[in-house]
Amino acid sequence: SQTIHQWPATLVQPVGSPLSLECTVEGTSNPNLYWYRQAAGRGLQLLFYSVGIGQISSEVPQNLSASRPQDRQFILSSKKLLLSDSGFYLCAWKQGALYEQYFGPGTRLTVT
Amino acid sequence: GESVGLHLPTLSVQEGDNSIINCAYSNSASDYFIWYKQESGKGPQFIIDIRSNMDKRQGQRVTVLLNKTVKHLSLQIAATQPGDSAVYFCAENSGGSNYKLTFGKGTLLTVNP
Numbered sequence: 689s690q691t692i693h694q695w696p697a698t699l700v701q702p703v704g705s706p707l708s709l710e711c712t713v714e715g716t717s718n719p720n721l722y723w724y725r726q727a728a729g730r731g732l733q734l735l736f737y738s739v740g741i742g743q744i745s746s747e748v749p750q751n752l753s754a755s756r757p758q759d760r761q762f763i764l765s766s767k768k769l770l771l772s773d774s775g776f777y778l779c780a781w782k783q784g785a786l787y788e789q790y791f792g793p794g795t796r797l798t799v800t
Numbered sequence: 801g802e803s804v805g806l807h808l809p810t811l812s813v814q815e816g817d818n819s820i821i822n823c824a825y826s827n828s829a830s831d832y833f834i835w836y837k838q839e840s841g842k843g844p845q846f847i848i849d850i851r852s853n854m855d856k857r858q859g860q861r862v863t864v865l866l867n868k869t870v871k872h873l874s875l876q877i878a879a880t881q882p883g884d885s886a887v888y889f890c891a892e893n894s895g896g897s898n899y900k901l902t903f904g905k906g907t908l909l910t911v912n913p
Binding site for chain 1 (some may be wrong): 808832834841842843844845846849889893898899900901905906
C-alpha cells in the first residue's frame with residue numbers, strides 16, 4: 689500500500705529564516721505531487737505541483753519554491769520566511785491517470 | 801472566476817441523525833467531484849468521489865448526490881457519530897483538469913452526543 693510522509697510535523701521559525709519541508713511517498717512510482725497551504729479555518733490553496741522529476745508548476749507567486757530531486761520526494765523551500773507564510777502545509781500525491789489525491793499528515797509552520 | 805463553494809460553513813447535528821453537507825460548483829466543464837474529511841490537525845482524508853456521468857454514489861454510511869442541472873453536490877452521512885465531527889471539503893477537477901483539484905471552503909460538522 690502507498691504511504692505519504694511529511695516532516696517535520698511542527699516548526700517554529702523566525703521571520704527571515706530559511707525553510708525546508710520534505711515530503712516522501714512510498715509504494716508507488718512516478719506520482720503527481722502537490723504542495724498546499726491551509727490558513728487557519730480556511731480551504732486549501734494549491735502552491736505547486738509536479739508531474740515528474742525536475743518538473744515544477746507554480747500556482748501562486750510568492751517567496752516559496754519547490755523542488756523534486758527524486759521521483760518520490762518533494763521539497764518546499766524558502767530563503768526568507770515572512771509572517772504570512774504561517775500555516776498548515778500539506779503534501780499530496782496521486783497516480784497520473786486518476787483524479788483523487790491523497791494527503792500527508794501536514795506540517796504546522798509558525799513564523800514568529 | 802470559477803469556484804467551488806459551500807452553502808453552510810457550520811452544521812451541528814445530534815448523534816444518530818443524518819447529516820447533509822452541500823456544495824455548489826460553477827465550472828460546468830468539471831467532470832469529477834470528491835469529498836474529503838479533515839479532522840483537527842490532520843491532513844484531509846478521501847471519503848467518496850463521483851463522476852459527472854453519475855448522479856448518485858453510495859459508500860459505507862455516506863452517499864454523494866450530484867445535480868448537474870443546478871451544479872450542486874451533497875454529502876449525506878447516515879446515523880452520524882461523534883467520530884464524524886470534522887471539516888468536510890468538496891473539490892472538483894478544475895474544469896476537467898487531470899492535474900488539479902479546486903477545493904471549497906469547507907463545512908465544520910459537529911456531532912452532539
